[in-house]
Amino acid sequence: MELTGARTSVIIAFVLYSLALLLIAEFSRRRMAKSRLDQYVSEFYTGGRGMGSWVVAFMVAAGLCSAGTFLGSPGLAYSVGLVFPFVVMAQSFMNFVVLGQVGKKIGIVARRVDAQSYLDILTERYNHSNFVRWFGALAIWIFYTSNIVAQLSGGTRLIQVMTGFPYIWSLLAFGLVVLVYTVMGGIKGVSTAIFFQGLVMTICIVILFGVLLGKISPMENAYRQIIETNPKLVSPWVWTPAYSFSMFVSLGLVTIGQPHGAMACLTYKDTKAMHSAMIIGAAVVAVWSAMIVWAGNLAHAVVPKLSVPDYVIPYVAVNLMPGWVAGLVLAGVAAAIQSTIAAVVLVISSALVRDMYLVLKPTKDPKKIRRVTLGATAVAALVPVLIAIKPPAALQWFILFAIGGLTSSFFWPMLLGLYWWRANEYGAIAGMVGGMATFILVQGKIIPFNLGMHGIVMGLIVSGILTVAVSLATPKPPRRIIELFWGKTRPVEVT
Amino acid sequence: MNVNERDYDIREVEVDERFTIAKREMLITFVVQLAYTFLMLVVAYSLGKGDPTLYRFVMGMPEWWFWCLIITFGFLGLIYYLVRRVFKDIPIDPWL
Known part of the structure; x- marks a missing residue:
């Protein structure tokens, strides 16, 4: 060139x-x-x-x-x-x-x-x-x-x-x-x-x-x-x-x-x-x-x-x-x-x-x-x-998955965390890990099922379902967190 | 009240109305971006159908692309309107 x-x-x-x-x-x-x-x-x-x-x-x-x-x-x-x-x-x-x-x-x-x-x-x-x-x-x-x-x-x-x-x-x-x-x-x-x-x-x-x-x-x-x-x-x-x-x-x-x-x-x-x-x-x-x-x-x-x-x-x-x-x-x-x-x-x-x-x-x-x-x-x-x-040659692999992996991992835990009170740490963990893993497996063509779409969509679907389902199956988040993220008054710590 | 308890009734928590506003605006944002996505896809894939040698041109551009640009500018106007008139200015101090 x-x-x-x-x-x-x-x-x-x-x-x-x-x-x-x-x-x-x-x-x-x-x-x-x-x-x-x-x-x-x-x-x-x-x-x-x-x-x-x-x-x-x-x-x-x-x-x-x-x-x-x-x-x-x-x-x-x-x-x-x-x-x-x-x-x-x-x-x-x-x-x-x-x-x-x-x-x-x-x-x-x-x-x-x-x-x-x-x-x-x-x-x-x-x-x-x-x-x-x-x-x-x-x-x-x-x-x-x-x-x-x-x-x-x-x-x-x-x-x-x-x-x-x-x-x-x-x-x-x-x-x-x-x-x-x-x-x-x-x-x-x-x-x-x-x-x-x-x-x-x-x-x-x-x-x-x-x-x-x-x-x-x-x-x-x-x-x-x-x-x-x-x-x-x-x-x-x-x-x-x-x-x-x-x-x-x-x-x-x-x-x-x-x-x-x-x-x-x-x-x-x-x-x-x-x-x-x-x-x-x-x-x-x-x-x-x-x-x-x-x-x-x-x-x-x-x-x-x-x-x-x-x-x-x-x-x-x-x-x-x-x-x-x-x-x-x-x-x-x-x-x-x-x-x-x-x-x-x-x-x-x-x-x-x-x-x-x-x-x-x-x-x-x-x-x-x-x-x-x-x-x-x-x-x-x-x-x-x-x-x-x-x-190093192996870096290509990380580059390929970098932005999509982070997005599949963080999107739902962040969005639901801010707007759905019931989301808890168990759901977030499941969503973060599940979303990233799914994205990598689909985009890396290890799972052949991608709905004809970019792997991020499968990653997001799995992450969203996991975050919601696991949260509902486990206890509510502590009340302190609800007060901080939704409440009108500052929660008082009991000593 | 034990702040770390995990067994409570959510209705006992008094919600700060600023968060209700934030949630409403989040939903508006979603709807706008989704509407933009679908409108763009429908216009591009219907006007852009068929053999490109038979495309119609507007201002020198393939018709489908021209209308996609127009839609984008239309949404810019919509966003201006929403942010200036519908979205609310609220104080962002931690506690009111």
Whole structure:
């Protein structure tokens, strides 16, 4: 693939972009230095619950839109056809879906139980069950780390071909920048960076799409030409309606099963900010997913034979557009990947600190907690960078199951936990384990029965049934939990 | 009252009405996203039926794709309306 054009402008754009992130890191470090030591953890993970609408909107949006949005999805739009941009539209309203489904409930409950993470909500709801805690924390660490490794190495390979830097240096530059601003600034660093990255992504997508439309116009001729090469590229019937439905479910309806997307529910400052974040985010993501993924399909009219479909967007930018657009596109890809990695690193870090370290070695010493928090965040970010130097072959397996496995596992226990009082820890355990196991077995084709759909649907069905049935067969959750998650008055502990 | 007891009558718990609002909005969100899903599928798979060489085009796009974009913008408007007019601003302090 010829991606070496416009090298100078690409390098300049990448360096400028990375420098901007380092500035954000320094700026957030100063802000974190002002926070009181005893509130450090809360400032680090949830920003003292004072985030405004734009930051919350971009945390959901850019956190969830990853390497897939710029590389994988346009690639599939190029090779599978217009059906792919069609199913990606399912994610358009992710902000509305995530914040609408659980935003308010988590917002209030998190303030009641002092929850700093997604898992905190689950463990509080499920009676501090050690199984829920450990299963959740380990699943988050293992699956998310594999997912980050995949994104890191995908992004790095692109930087390598576009700039000509060696793989290892590209990786270190790319990965360590994230490490710096996450460790230095906690969620303040991450959210400021995500806001900046969201802007970069938006500008990049709009310009790229505009220039591409100019190149291929009139569009009808372009489409006639694509149909002539391969009519399948323009028909939704490449996939059965059932399969497309399952993609709509997986990309849209069940997004709260992904801890790094639902994290923003813990941070907004009031419902006004949350409501605005829903609207801003829905508009932004609808534009992103329509334009960039569709562009992958449209590109067929100008570059009909690509060997690596995943690189369709950078290829079009480098070969058909002015040099500065190529630079902007690399910055956009980097922004999409790094914003997701940073959000995920915070989720891993909170799981390591709050669900592993503090459970094994409880301490209230704020200085020590601060040290552990910083250390865990560094570990969470550094481990994937180290693995990405030479990703082991077995990793493919984890990557394949990462996001679907977490979603099948967490969706029902989270949703039912928040809205169905009768759900208890036994049901949650059954649902988490059963959902993940079913998804892996179906998607790995060990169970041949998938209803003609993506494995996540079977995972969700089994998980939902198990959570409900096992809860009903076992005792009610303790009254204290009902008071915390539904009650009007604070439960009084009997001593 | 023993707060850890697991044998109680759920009707004894006085529910915070903010959670009733939250539940109502959760259901609205579900219905909207599901309606979007089904509308998109029905439109795409009915208008997109048949041989692509015989497709009709609107503004240069295959007809089914054009209408999917329109539906998406329609739902953006609906979401704006729901969030601004139907969803309620509530205090989020832990206890009122």
